[in-house]
Amino acid sequence: MILLELFWTFFKIGLFTFGGGYAMLPLIESEVIGHGWAATEDIVDFIAISESTPGPFAVNISTFIGRTVAGLPGSFCATFGVVLPSFLVILIVSRFFARFKENNGVKGAMTGLRPAVVGLIASALLSVGMSVFTPSTSLSEAFNNGFTESVMKNISFSSDVLPLIISILLFLVCAFLAFKKKHPILILCLSAVVGIATGYALGL
Amino acid sequence: MNKQLELFLTFAKIGGFTFGGGYAMIPLIQREVAENKKWITDKDLLDVIAIAESTPGPIAINAATFIGNRVAGVTGAVCATLGVVMPSFLVIVAISYAFEAFKHLKAVEYAFWGIRAGVTALILKALWTMFKQCKKDWLSLCLMALAFAAVVFLKINAIFVILACAAIGIVSFQIRRVRK
Numbered sequence: 001m002i003l004l005e006l007f008w009t010f011f012k013i014g015l016f017t018f019g020g021g022y023a024m025l026p027l028i029e030s031e032v033i034g035h036g037w038a039a040t041e042d043i044v045d046f047i048a049i050s051e052s053t054p055g056p057f058a059v060n061i062s063t064f065i066g067r068t069v070a071g072l073p074g075s076f077c078a079t080f081g082v083v084l085p086s087f088l089v090i091l092i093v094s095r096f097f098a099r100f101k102e103n104n105g106v107k108g109a110m111t112g113l114r115p116a117v118v119g120l121i122a123s124a125l126l127s128v129g130m131s132v133f134t135p136s137t138s139l140s141e142a143f144n145n146g147f148t149e150s151v152m153k154n155i156s157f158s159s160d161v162l163p164l165i166i167s168i169l170l171f172l173v174c175a176f177l178a179f180k181k182k183h184p185i186l187i188l189c190l191s192a193v194v195g196i197a198t199g200y201a202l203g204l
Numbered sequence: 205m206n207k208q209l210e211l212f213l214t215f216a217k218i219g220g221f222t223f224g225g226g227y228a229m230i231p232l233i234q235r236e237v238a239e240n241k242k243w244i245t246d247k248d249l250l251d252v253i254a255i256a257e258s259t260p261g262p263i264a265i266n267a268a269t270f271i272g273n274r275v276a277g278v279t280g281a282v283c284a285t286l287g288v289v290m291p292s293f294l295v296i297v298a299i300s301y302a303f304e305a306f307k308h309l310k311a312v313e314y315a316f317w318g319i320r321a322g323v324t325a326l327i328l329k330a331l332w333t334m335f336k337q338c339k340k341d342w343l344s345l346c347l348m349a350l351a352f353a354a355v356v357f358l359k360i361n362a363i364f365v366i367l368a369c370a371a372i373g374i375v376s377f378q379i380r381r382v383r384k
Contacts, residue, residue, distance in 0.1 A: 195318020
């Protein structure tokens, strides 16, 4: 039953995401991509949409995946699933707030969870990077088999090499802007413009 | 006005006007909930953030549930949480249809080709921010490396990695306490 599966998958994601936002990415990779509901590329596209629409990433992505997998009922089940764990946990915790704050189990768990999330986001960054900066088929053939003359003939500078160089440069510029604390929406607009200009200029 | 309705509307406003979620929401929550409505004090808000950090789920949902519950019990929690979720839900449902209709257009494909490089940069920035906030004793650095390796090389599900790291954290915290 697809609706129940959506609910349960996003319930798990909601229950095990600490820190919110990008901390969810590794879970999304394990659970959503594992189900075949989306590819890494789709998730990357979706992060851009989520950054430019209101609301938390968790809610945005569950609504979106739920909708594409099983229509409106799907979006409802996935969103309900992702929200429910936080809702229940907070209702319980707010009763014992003082004790919760001082609880050694909670403090200890957090000392393990914080670094885990950093490592997990690093792994998500790696898989995103590998899907974004994939060389074209003829270019990766050259990387694998050496740059022999017959392989080189298949490589076109403007459709194989240049796009990869441009996207890496664009990444570096965006990273620079992000570290300069420029707004994410500005960065995304800039990269969209560069993408459109490159696409038409090179006739990709 | 009915407390429940007021909670719903206030949090719908918060949910509808924060982009990117997470900590971007805190100033808006502070203004709406602490300054305007006086439902909680600034000190309470710090407590809410502290709880949100050590409980699962997005900070916006945690804060809405906590404040709703404080103001009007469980029904208040339901209304505030529904309110904070509703705007994103509606916007994304609309966008998901539009995205399906337009994603095969050349210009949209090109735009997303560029945007993917931008998003990778944003993830890198998020990673750096979280790394900076994290303690850097030997245990933390080991757990970072272990979590990374477990997912990348051993293909272990992230949920198991999170559970294992939480368990290691609890054990090491107890050991350190006993030693003191």
